[in-house]
Amino acid sequence: MLRHGLQVTRVFCQTVLHTVSARPLRSAILRLIPRTALLPWLSSRAVSVSEWPLLSSPPRDYSLPNPSWSTEMRRLYEYYDSLCEKEMEGGEKKPGGWGRLPSYNRTLKYAAGGKCLSKLLKEKARLFTRNTEEQGAAFEYVVFMNKSEKRCVCIFQAGHLLEGPPGNVHGGAIATIIDTSLGTLAGYLSGIVMTANLNINYCSPIPLGSVVLIDSVLDKVEGRKTFVSCQVTSSDGSKLHTEATGNAVAGLPIPRQSQHATLKKKMSNTHRHLKHTFHGRLNPSFAYFKVCFPC
Numbered sequence: 001m002l003r004h005g006l007q008v009t010r011v012f013c014q015t016v017l018h019t020v021s022a023r024p025l026r027s028a029i030l031r032l033i034p035r036t037a038l039l040p041w042l043s044s045r046a047v048s049v050s051e052w053p054l055l056s057s058p059p060r061d062y063s064l065p066n067p068s069w070s071t072e073m074r075r076l077y078e079y080y081d082s083l084c085e086k087e088m089e090g091g092e093k094k095p096g097g098w099g100r101l102p103s104y105n106r107t108l109k110y111a112a113g114g115k116c117l118s119k120l121l122k123e124k125a126r127l128f129t130r131n132t133e134e135q136g137a138a139f140e141y142v143v144f145m146n147k148s149e150k151r152c153v154c155i156f157q158a159g160h161l162l163e164g165p166p167g168n169v170h171g172g173a174i175a176t177i178i179d180t181s182l183g184t185l186a187g188y189l190s191g192i193v194m195t196a197n198l199n200i201n202y203c204s205p206i207p208l209g210s211v212v213l214i215d216s217v218l219d220k221v222e223g224r225k226t227f228v229s230c231q232v233t234s235s236d237g238s239k240l241h242t243e244a245t246g247n248a249v250a251g252l253p254i255p256r257q258s259q260h261a262t263l264k265k266k267m268s269n270t271h272r273h274l275k276h277t278f279h280g281r282l283n284p285s286f287a288y289f290k291v292c293f294p295c
């Protein structure tokens with residue numbers, strides 16, 4: 001019993017000192033210890049409550065530059081980043097029209113699609129395009145959204161795990177990044193969407209390791225349907241690699257009246273959750289862009 005107690009104390013101290021990197025262990029401990037129980041400890045060290053995330057490892061924003069990014073990828077990132085709306089001194093906003101969308105590897109706790117998944121599966125579920133920690137191995141990308149132009153640009157660097165024909169990117173991987181870009185745009189504009197239809201013309205192969213631009217625009221909205229299209233070009237825009245059109249249907253298949261109320265409650269809980277936690281652990285997919293990233 002005493003040994004167990006000492007172990008718990010040791011692990012707890014390690015957690016507070018941020019030396020434990022295993023998130024499941026930390027979250028298990030944090031579930032055991034009520035937050036309020038730690039407040040005196042925090043205040044005695046002049047740590048404000050706003051610094052609470054100190055107890056949990058910061059989430060990784062996969063859309064930020066990392067050492068695997070090529071010079072071209074960084075150049076394009078910096079170009080679009082310079083067009084983004086930024087807070088200037090005095091609280092004024094530098095107008096730009098663009099905003100970078102952060103990207104995390106976990107989906108929302110309340111995503112309706114997850115309701116039939118086991119708890120274990122939910123814990124382990126990872127966004128397909130962000131499911132490797134090895135930087136530069138698969139999908140390296142960042143999406144910049146332009147709300148007023150109803151357009152987004154995805155800068156994509158294809159890693160060595162995406163090979164299809166020798167030396168070139170697999171068609172399925174191209175379809176994935178296109179679906180991500182079009183789905184992101186449609187979701188940003190229309191709320192929760194599911195891709196219903198995707199047509200792709202592969203015009204020229206994309207060399208592995210190269211950087212391409214996926215420029216997506218809104219074509220039209222018809223009721224629940226959001227029609228979007230994109231062109232995948234070389235980073236200087238001179239070569240067309242792929243073009244695609246897509247139709248995303250907004251909303252989930254219409255819920256029955258009773259399910260509707262539950263869904264609404266879950267959604268508002270999610271919004272509250274996003275406001276009161278640092279939202280990094282949640283994947284900003286679908287309608288939640290608007291809550292997380294008012295860019």
Ligand SMILES: CCCCCCCC(=O)SCCNC(=O)CCNC(=O)[C@H](O)C(C)(C)COP(=O)(O)OP(=O)(O)OC[C@H]1O[C@@H](n2cnc3c(N)ncnc32)[C@H](O)[C@@H]1OP(=O)(O)O
Pocket residue numbers: 179180183184193194195196197223224225247249251252253254284285286
């Ligand atoms: C950050 C990461 C972003 C990632 C984005 C990733 C996006 C994805 O990959 S989504 C996953 C792949 N997609 C799917 O699994 C979707 C599977 N399909 C479905 O769930 C349903 O068919 C769904 C939701 C699309 C439509 O179902 P439902 O809500 O019942 O709509 P339904 O009433 O049949 O049709 C609505 C409208 O869409 C049209 N529609 C439905 N399916 C299609 C289709 N396949 N092609 C064209 N139009 C269609 C219908 O004709 C109808 O049009 P209208 O209103 O003019 O009559």
